[in-house]
Amino acid sequence: MSESPNQPLPDIQATPDKRGLAIDQVGVSDLRYPIQVTDRHGQPFPTVAKISMSVHLPHHFKGTHMSRFIEILSQHEGEVTTQTLPSILKDLRTRLEAQEAHIEVAFTYFVNKAAPISGAKAKVGCDCVFQGTSNAEKDDLVLGITVPVTTLCPCSKEISEYGAHNQRGYVTLEVRPKCCEDGHEFILIEELIEVAEKSGSAPLYALLKRPDERHVTMQAYENPVFVEDVVRNAAAMLRADSRIDSFTVKAVNHESIHDHNAFAVISGNSTD
Numbered sequence: 001m002s003e004s005p006n007q008p009l010p011d012i013q014a015t016p017d018k019r020g021l022a023i024d025q026v027g028v029s030d031l032r033y034p035i036q037v038t039d040r041h042g043q044p045f046p047t048v049a050k051i052s053m054s055v056h057l058p059h060h061f062k063g064t065h066m067s068r069f070i071e072i073l074s075q076h077e078g079e080v081t082t083q084t085l086p087s088i089l090k091d092l093r094t095r096l097e098a099q100e101a102h103i104e105v106a107f108t109y110f111v112n113k114a115a116p117i118s119g120a121k122a123k124v125g126c127d128c129v130f131q132g133t134s135n136a137e138k139d140d141l142v143l144g145i146t147v148p149v150t151t152l153c154p155c156s157k158e159i160s161e162y163g164a165h166n167q168r169g170y171v172t173l174e175v176r177p178k179c180c181e182d183g184h185e186f187i188l189i190e191e192l193i194e195v196a197e198k199s200g201s202a203p204l205y206a207l208l209k210r211p212d213e214r215h216v217t218m219q220a221y222e223n224p225v226f227v228e229d230v231v232r233n234a235a236a237m238l239r240a241d242s243r244i245d246s247f248t249v250k251a252v253n254h255e256s257i258h259d260h261n262a263f264a265v266i267s268g269n270s271t272d
Contacts (some may be wrong), residue, residue, distance in 0.1 A: 016060055033048070051073070053104075069092070082183075107129075116219075124205065126146060147173075152164050169230060173201065173248075201225050234250050247270075249265065
């Protein structure tokens with residue numbers, strides 16, 4: 001069959017649907033895509049993200065245009081921060097004629113950490129996620145990060161003649177930056193990593209020499225924390241940050257002597 005190159009093809013997605021049912025979210029998910037986030041020195045940090053994008057679909061449209069999600073992401077060249085997400089969401093709403101748009105960008109962020117005594121450097125990865133929702137009323141942005149830490153049990157230390165049980169814990173922080181003149185307050189991923197690590201007994205490292213192991217072991221022993229202490233420590237620091245509108249902190253200890261994990265959660269708002 002011969003086709004004219006100028007003949008328009010039918011747009012089935014834009015045809016009417018008669019069932020009278022709007023769809024809350026429709027879009028693309030599990031899209032692996034190269035992105036850039038900003039490090040603490042203001043430099044671009046390249047990584048690979050798993051991205052989901054969706055929009056609200058009115059009841060009278062049969063479908064949405066899936067290719068436009070990828071087009072919009074490509075136009076922004078993968079730059080993803082709390083400053084750029086509102087622009088991406090606005091473009092999604094405009095191009096897809098949607099009342100509301102959503103995006104979730106999950107990625108690994110690597111920090112080059114130096115061992116406390118030897119100074120040996122190696123990269124440690126943290127799981128991060130940017131989530132955004134935009135409608136006619138507001139843009140809602142959330143920055144989330146999960147950081148591994150060491151926790152040492154205060155009770156075990158107190159009741160034991162020597163030693164104390166310790167374990168790896170995971171601290172998850174989710175923060176909503178406040179709106180400001182330039183859009184939303186800018187919060188560095190490294191800043192949230194520091195909050196999480198200060199909340200536990202000791203930070204984790206990828207590379208440790210024997211003097212470093214000695215230092216970290218004693219640091220944890222001198223700073224025992226329950227899972228309750230971890231979330232309170234982190235929440236106190238986030239509550240004092242005037243750039244943050246609201247937050248949720250979750251800590252999970254992968255218990256070393258119990259057949260279960262222990263967890264605690266705190267949600268709150270900035271005091272400023």
